[in-house]
Amino acid sequence: MQNFIFRNPTKIIFGEGQIAALNAEIPPDARVLITSGGGSVKSNGVLAQVQAALGERAWFVFGGIEPNPIYETLMQAVAMAREKNIDFLLAVGGGSVIDGTKFIAAALKFDGEPWDILEKQAEVRDAMPFGSVLTLPATGSEMNSGSVISHRARGDKLPFNSEATYPRFSVLDPTTTYSLPPRQIANGVVDAFVHIVEQYLTYPVGASVQDRFAEGLLITLTEVGPQALDEPHNYEVRANLMWAATMALNGLIGAGVPQDWATHMLGHEITALHGLDHAQTLAIVLPAMLSVRREEKRAKLLQYAERVWNITRGSEEDRITGAITATRVFFERLTVGTRLRDYKIGGASIGTLVAKLEEHGMTALGEHGGVTPEVARQVYQMSV
Amino acid sequence: MQNFIFRNPTKIIFGEGQIAALNAEIPPDARVLITSGGGSVKSNGVLAQVQAALGERAWFVFGGIEPNPIYETLMQAVAMAREKNIDFLLAVGGGSVIDGTKFIAAALKFDGEPWDILEKQAEVRDAMPFGSVLTLPATGSEMNSGSVISHRARGDKLPFNSEATYPRFSVLDPTTTYSLPPRQIANGVVDAFVHIVEQYLTYPVGASVQDRFAEGLLITLTEVGPQALDEPHNYEVRANLMWAATMALNGLIGAGVPQDWATHMLGHEITALHGLDHAQTLAIVLPAMLSVRREEKRAKLLQYAERVWNITRGSEEDRITGAITATRVFFERLTVGTRLRDYKIGGASIGTLVAKLEEHGMTALGEHGGVTPEVARQVYQMSV
Incomplete structure (x- = not known):
C-alpha cells in the first residue's frame, strides 16, 4: 500500500424524503442561490421540494448550467450572487451543476481574475459554502472537491480542486432519479464503473481493503446497472446505484493505490472532436485500452476476471480476454x-485525436506513464 | 437500504514515516498536551518521533491513561491542560488513549460538571481540537467520534459521542505496531472483525455497497490476521490490518443498515465480572450468539458463509454451521x-451475568430487540 492522505468532510443525507432535511443544514437567515441545469428539476418536482424545504429564506434560482459547464455562464451566476447578496449556494442537479457550483463558490471568494483558478491553477483558499441535491448518479461530484470547467471562447476544458470546495452536504434521494432518461442512467453507470476501474485496474500494491472495496462497487454496478434500466422505479436498485456512484469517486478507493486515468484522457479528445457523451467515449476506449495494455495490467486483469466476473477457468490469456469481453458486453x-x-x-x-492529445501534453499517461502517443494510437485503432 | 446520514471529517495520514507530518497539522503556536497510556510509546520510539515533529512548540506529556480509561485519571489531565494553558491535544496510543482524549477535549470546553456528559448524556457542543497517532489497530476510535469512559468509584462504564469529538487528524503508521505483543494484535483483529459483524450480520435490506464493503473487510481480516501474528514486521500485512480496523468502525459500513451490538453488550458483562479482555469476550460470545440466533439471521448467515468463507455446498443448515465453525476456528x-x-x-x-444485563437495562438487544434476558442466558450457556 502506498502512503496516502484521506479526508472527506461532506455530509451525506441519503434516502427518500430527505430533501426536507435541507432546512436543518442551511443557516436560517441564509440568502440562497439555487443553481440548476435544464428544466428537468422543475418538471420532476425536485425544485418545488427544495423550495419548500427552504421555507422563509430568501432564495433565487440560476438555471441553465450546461453539461460540461461553461465559464461564461458561471460568471453570470457569480454576478447574480453578488447582486442578490447571496451567502449560500445550493446545486440541484447532476455532476455538471455541482461542478459549476464549485466554481461559482470559489470565484465568489477569489481575489483576482477567476479564470486564473483554471488556467493558472491559482490556489483556492476559500469558497462560499454550498450544498447539493443530487439528481443524477454518475460523477461523484456530490462528495468530492473536484470540478471541470470549460471556456467556450477559448475552447479549453480545465480542472481545479480545493479543500474549500467540498459540498457542506449532499442530499441523495434515489427517487429523484426515477424520471431520468435511460441514456443518462446508462451513461451514469458507465461513468461510475470506469471511475472505479481507473483507480483499481493498474498493478498490485497489496492494498487489500481498497481492492475489495473497488471490486464490491464494480460487482454492485454490474448487478444494478441493467436493473436500473429495466425497472426505473425500483427504489433499492436506484439507491444502490446512487451510493455506488458516489463511493466510486470520493477519494476512498483511490487512497494508497496507483491510478491510471488514461481512458478518460483519450475519451475527452473524442468528446471534443466528435461531441460524444463522456460515458460513450469511456465505453469505447476502455475495452481497447485494456486489450492494448494487457501485459502492464496482467496481474490486476486476472484479479478483475476472477473477483468481478467470476472467471476462474482457462489459461491466463483466456481469462483476461474473457474479462475484457465481459466488460464490453456489460x-x-x-x-x-x-x-x-x-x-x-x-x-x-x-x-x-492523437495530435490533440500531444497538443494537450498528454504524452505519458497511465499508471506508469506508458501510454505514449503511439500507444494511444493503437488504442484508438483498436476502438474503431 | 435504510435512510441514513453519513459524515466523517477526520483526516487520515497513512503510512510509514508519516508521524513527521504532524508538524503541518497542528498550529505552529499551539501548546500541546500529549496523552498516552503505558510506557510502550516511549520504549518503541513513537513518542520521540512525535516530539521531534512538534519542533519548537511547547509540549507536555500526560501518561498513564488506562485500558478502559478512567474518569478520575482523565480529570487529572483536564487539570493539567488548564494549568499549562494547552490548546491542542495529541493522543498517542490505541483506542483507550484516543477515547480518553475525546473526553478530555470535551470536558475542557464543557460548561458544568463533566461527568454529566456521561451520566446524563449532556450535549457536547464544543471540544478542544485534538489529533491522534494510532499505535494499535483495533477500535476505530481514530476515525470516529465515540468514546467509552469508566468511573472507578461508581463502577460505571458509559459512552458518549459528539460531532465535536472527531479527531482533526489521525496518523496511521503501520510500523508503530511492529512491537505490539501478539495478544494485543490478536485482540485487535477480533475486535475489528466483530465490529464489522455487528453491522453486517443482521437481516438483508438490499444494501449492496455496505454488504460488499463489510465482506471485503472481513475477508481482509481473515487473510491478514494470522499473518500479522506470524510475521510481525510484514509492512503490507500490518498496513492492511490497520486500515481495515479503521474502516470497520468509522460509520461507513453501518450507514443505511440495521445493526446488532448484542455480542458487545453480553461481552461487556463478562469483562466487568471476570476481567477478561474485551476481545476475548467477543470471541466467546459471537459464535454462541450466531448459533442461538441462526433463524433470525438466516439469510445473512448464508450470505456470510458464501461470500466470506466460500462455503457454497451442503444444505442451508450445513452452510450456516460451517460459517459459525469457521468463525470460531479463525x-x-x-x-x-x-x-x-x-x-x-x-x-x-x-x-x-444475566442479572447484570437486566440491571443495565439490556433486555431487548439485537437488530429486532429479540435478545431478551432468556435469549442472553441461552447464549451464555452455549458459550461455556
Whole structure:
C-alpha cells in the first residue's frame, strides 16, 4: 500500500424524503442561490421540494448550467450572487451543476481574475459554502472537491480542486432519479464503473481493503446497472446505484493505490472532436485500452476476471480476454456502444485525436506513464 | 437500504514515516498536551518521533491513561491542560488513549460538571481540537467520534459521542505496531472483525455497497490476521490490518443498515465480572450468539458463509454451521479462546451475568430487540 492522505468532510443525507432535511443544514437567515441545469428539476418536482424545504429564506434560482459547464455562464451566476447578496449556494442537479457550483463558490471568494483558478491553477483558499441535491448518479461530484470547467471562447476544458470546495452536504434521494432518461442512467453507470476501474485496474500494491472495496462497487454496478434500466422505479436498485456512484469517486478507493486515468484522457479528445457523451467515449476506449495494455495490467486483469466476473477457468490469456469481453458486453447491455463505428465514426480522425492529445501534453499517461502517443494510437485503432 | 446520514471529517495520514507530518497539522503556536497510556510509546520510539515533529512548540506529556480509561485519571489531565494553558491535544496510543482524549477535549470546553456528559448524556457542543497517532489497530476510535469512559468509584462504564469529538487528524503508521505483543494484535483483529459483524450480520435490506464493503473487510481480516501474528514486521500485512480496523468502525459500513451490538453488550458483562479482555469476550460470545440466533439471521448467515468463507455446498443448515465453525476456528487460530472454559470460567456465573444485563437495562438487544434476558442466558450457556 502506498502512503496516502484521506479526508472527506461532506455530509451525506441519503434516502427518500430527505430533501426536507435541507432546512436543518442551511443557516436560517441564509440568502440562497439555487443553481440548476435544464428544466428537468422543475418538471420532476425536485425544485418545488427544495423550495419548500427552504421555507422563509430568501432564495433565487440560476438555471441553465450546461453539461460540461461553461465559464461564461458561471460568471453570470457569480454576478447574480453578488447582486442578490447571496451567502449560500445550493446545486440541484447532476455532476455538471455541482461542478459549476464549485466554481461559482470559489470565484465568489477569489481575489483576482477567476479564470486564473483554471488556467493558472491559482490556489483556492476559500469558497462560499454550498450544498447539493443530487439528481443524477454518475460523477461523484456530490462528495468530492473536484470540478471541470470549460471556456467556450477559448475552447479549453480545465480542472481545479480545493479543500474549500467540498459540498457542506449532499442530499441523495434515489427517487429523484426515477424520471431520468435511460441514456443518462446508462451513461451514469458507465461513468461510475470506469471511475472505479481507473483507480483499481493498474498493478498490485497489496492494498487489500481498497481492492475489495473497488471490486464490491464494480460487482454492485454490474448487478444494478441493467436493473436500473429495466425497472426505473425500483427504489433499492436506484439507491444502490446512487451510493455506488458516489463511493466510486470520493477519494476512498483511490487512497494508497496507483491510478491510471488514461481512458478518460483519450475519451475527452473524442468528446471534443466528435461531441460524444463522456460515458460513450469511456465505453469505447476502455475495452481497447485494456486489450492494448494487457501485459502492464496482467496481474490486476486476472484479479478483475476472477473477483468481478467470476472467471476462474482457462489459461491466463483466456481469462483476461474473457474479462475484457465481459466488460464490453456489460456496456452494450446498458445500450452504450463500445466501438467508434457504433457512433458512425471511422478511423480517419485517429491522427487528429492523437495530435490533440500531444497538443494537450498528454504524452505519458497511465499508471506508469506508458501510454505514449503511439500507444494511444493503437488504442484508438483498436476502438474503431 | 435504510435512510441514513453519513459524515466523517477526520483526516487520515497513512503510512510509514508519516508521524513527521504532524508538524503541518497542528498550529505552529499551539501548546500541546500529549496523552498516552503505558510506557510502550516511549520504549518503541513513537513518542520521540512525535516530539521531534512538534519542533519548537511547547509540549507536555500526560501518561498513564488506562485500558478502559478512567474518569478520575482523565480529570487529572483536564487539570493539567488548564494549568499549562494547552490548546491542542495529541493522543498517542490505541483506542483507550484516543477515547480518553475525546473526553478530555470535551470536558475542557464543557460548561458544568463533566461527568454529566456521561451520566446524563449532556450535549457536547464544543471540544478542544485534538489529533491522534494510532499505535494499535483495533477500535476505530481514530476515525470516529465515540468514546467509552469508566468511573472507578461508581463502577460505571458509559459512552458518549459528539460531532465535536472527531479527531482533526489521525496518523496511521503501520510500523508503530511492529512491537505490539501478539495478544494485543490478536485482540485487535477480533475486535475489528466483530465490529464489522455487528453491522453486517443482521437481516438483508438490499444494501449492496455496505454488504460488499463489510465482506471485503472481513475477508481482509481473515487473510491478514494470522499473518500479522506470524510475521510481525510484514509492512503490507500490518498496513492492511490497520486500515481495515479503521474502516470497520468509522460509520461507513453501518450507514443505511440495521445493526446488532448484542455480542458487545453480553461481552461487556463478562469483562466487568471476570476481567477478561474485551476481545476475548467477543470471541466467546459471537459464535454462541450466531448459533442461538441462526433463524433470525438466516439469510445473512448464508450470505456470510458464501461470500466470506466460500462455503457454497451442503444444505442451508450445513452452510450456516460451517460459517459459525469457521468463525470460531479463525478466532482460535489467532490464539483467542472462544469458550468460557478456556478462561477457567464455568456456568456458575451465568445467572449473575444475566442479572447484570437486566440491571443495565439490556433486555431487548439485537437488530429486532429479540435478545431478551432468556435469549442472553441461552447464549451464555452455549458459550461455556
